[in-house]
Amino acid sequence: MWYRITRSGWANVLICIISVYSIPLLSNPLCANFTLSDTLTLTECIEIALNNSPDLRIARNNLRVGELNLQDMKTAIVPTIQLSGGYNLNNVYNRLEWTSNHYNLSINATITPFNSGKNLINIAKARNSLAIQRQIYRTTEQAVILNLIRKYFNLLKSQAMLKLYEENLTQKQQQLDLARTRFELGLAPKSDVLKAEVEVTRAEVDLTQARGELELARMELNDALGIDLDYPIRIKQVKFIEEQLPSLDSCIAIALKGRPDLLKSQSDIVINAYNLKLAWLERLPCLTITGSYHLHADRFIFGDTPLNRTNLTQYSDWSISVGLSFPIFDGGKTWRAIETATLYLNNSRLEYDKLKRSAILEVQLAYVDMVTGLKKIELTRKQLTSAQLSYDAALGRYKAGIASITEVIDASIALLDSKLSYTSAIYDYLVAKSRLAVAMGQLPYKLED
Numbered sequence: 001m002w003y004r005i006t007r008s009g010w011a012n013v014l015i016c017i018i019s020v021y022s023i024p025l026l027s028n029p030l031c032a033n034f035t036l037s038d039t040l041t042l043t044e045c046i047e048i049a050l051n052n053s054p055d056l057r058i059a060r061n062n063l064r065v066g067e068l069n070l071q072d073m074k075t076a077i078v079p080t081i082q083l084s085g086g087y088n089l090n091n092v093y094n095r096l097e098w099t100s101n102h103y104n105l106s107i108n109a110t111i112t113p114f115n116s117g118k119n120l121i122n123i124a125k126a127r128n129s130l131a132i133q134r135q136i137y138r139t140t141e142q143a144v145i146l147n148l149i150r151k152y153f154n155l156l157k158s159q160a161m162l163k164l165y166e167e168n169l170t171q172k173q174q175q176l177d178l179a180r181t182r183f184e185l186g187l188a189p190k191s192d193v194l195k196a197e198v199e200v201t202r203a204e205v206d207l208t209q210a211r212g213e214l215e216l217a218r219m220e221l222n223d224a225l226g227i228d229l230d231y232p233i234r235i236k237q238v239k240f241i242e243e244q245l246p247s248l249d250s251c252i253a254i255a256l257k258g259r260p261d262l263l264k265s266q267s268d269i270v271i272n273a274y275n276l277k278l279a280w281l282e283r284l285p286c287l288t289i290t291g292s293y294h295l296h297a298d299r300f301i302f303g304d305t306p307l308n309r310t311n312l313t314q315y316s317d318w319s320i321s322v323g324l325s326f327p328i329f330d331g332g333k334t335w336r337a338i339e340t341a342t343l344y345l346n347n348s349r350l351e352y353d354k355l356k357r358s359a360i361l362e363v364q365l366a367y368v369d370m371v372t373g374l375k376k377i378e379l380t381r382k383q384l385t386s387a388q389l390s391y392d393a394a395l396g397r398y399k400a401g402i403a404s405i406t407e408v409i410d411a412s413i414a415l416l417d418s419k420l421s422y423t424s425a426i427y428d429y430l431v432a433k434s435r436l437a438v439a440m441g442q443l444p445y446k447l448e449d
Contacts, residue, residue: 039234042152045225046445049148050141052226059133059140066130073126076119079111110292116281125274128267135260135267142260142438149434149444151221155235157427158210158217161420165210168416169203175412176200178398179405192405199409240426242374248367251440255363259441262359265352272348276341283334288323359439366436373429380422387411387418 040048050056085105093102112119176196182188219229227233256262296315327334394411397403434444 039236041236042149042238042445045152045221045235046145046148048225048227049144053140053144054226055140056137056144059137063130063133063137066126066133070123070126070130073119073123076122077111077113079109081107081109083107105296107295108292109294110290112288112290115288116284116286118278118281121274121278121281125271128270128274131267132264132271135264138260139264142443146434146438146444148221148224150431151217151224152235153238153427153430155214155217155221156237157423158214160423160427162207162210162214164416164419164423165203165207168412169200169207171412172196172200172203175395175405175408182401187401188405195405195409199412238430240430242377245371245374248364251367251436252360252363254442255359255440256356257441259359259439261355262352262441265348265355268348269345269352272341272345276338276345279334279338279341282337283327285327286323286325288321288325290321290323291319292321293318362439363436366432366439370429370432370436373425373432376425377422377429380418380425384415384418384422387415391415 083106085103087103089096089102096102176193176199179188179192179196183190183193218233221235222229222231222233225233294317391408391411391414394403394407398405398408437444
């Protein structure tokens with residue numbers, strides 16, 4: 001289904017990812033292996049945009065925070081070891097001496113392997129929070145790529161439009177030369193020359209506007225890349241390949257299975273379900289088991305006899321505590337927490353249903369746009385063929401003296417409109433395919449090794 005882009009220089013792209021910001025280009029880096037003379041592919045532009053995107057860096061940092069939080073939650077079920085020591089002076093032992101009356105050194109290890117499952121629930125919550133950050137990262141990545149693709153195709157489209165307007169100006173100048181020749185030979189009135197001159201001026205205006213639009217498109221692409229707006233970037237053309245469309249049902253099925261916003265919403269439901277469990281645990285009897293081991297290291301290290309140094313039982317103690325708490329009265333705080341957690345859970349389920357409907361609608365709209373785009377390409381191609389034949393016929397009749405310059409001008413205007421429509425249809429279709437990929441939860445491009 002997707003258009004294909006040949007990928008070259010994979011090693012260079014990896015180096016670019018590592019070394020971005022390492023070599024300045026104007027005031028912003030582009031990539032260590034890219035220079036002013038390079039013509040960048042869509043793939044390379046995407047890599048640069050991903051590396052320079054502040055939104056993606058924020059999402060990546062938040063993803064790392066989620067990973068650290070999960071590690072913190074896991075430490076609740078592993079022992080904690082603490083080393084403490086100090087040197088004391090008081091009103092009884094007030095001389096600076098290195099004796100056991102003054103110093104102390106101890107090592108304490110503590111573990112709480114069970115507290116009614118709260119630790120395991122918190123770990124599961126942290127794991128789902130990390131999954132949410134992954135989906136946020138995916139969503140941000142999709143947005144950055146789609147924005148880059150829009151700007152990339154817009155620049156290609158503007159370049160193609162500029163070329164068409166340049167060809168149009170050349171064509172209008174040829175018509176003016178022909179009208180002047182026929183007027184000098186007495187085969188055409190002066191009005192033909194005047195009309196042709198008007199069309200040349202109009203073509204020059206259109207060309208000037210096209211150049212301005214091309215410059216704006218270039219600056220927009222530079223902005224999407226995260227580089228200087230006046231950077232003279234050059235990009236490669238993307239080959240248009242018509243491919244068979246997938247079915248709408250398959251697109252919807254893929255979207256419901258893999259869209260990051262839907263996966264994020266599912267993780268929200270799970271987290272709120274865990275919050276409800278934690279709220280209920282506050283209402284139920286709570287059983288905790290805690291173990292600790294304490295070593296008086298100062299006595300062990302600075303003991304009087306070698307035998308004492310190896311006898312740890314004289315310098316250590318341990319304890320195992322089992323606790324059971326029964327909540328009796330807290331002013332209804334726990335019940336309100338349970339109700340609040342239930343409401344959040346219900347809201348998250350409603351939010352998922354809402355997102356699901358929105359996702360289906362987005363896929364359907366993008367699919368219709370793509371189908372419409374393909375149809376527009378087919379129709380504008382036929383229109384272009386007819387307009388070209390009509391123009392050639394009108395020009396031939398004018399040269400033969402059996403048609404007016406107005407017929408030639410009208411035919412040339414129709415030909416230009418057909419060329420512009422066909423060019424727009426192609427790039428609009430490519431953007432529509434990328435939009436459908438995002439609607440389906442996929443990255444809006446496919447690479448070839």
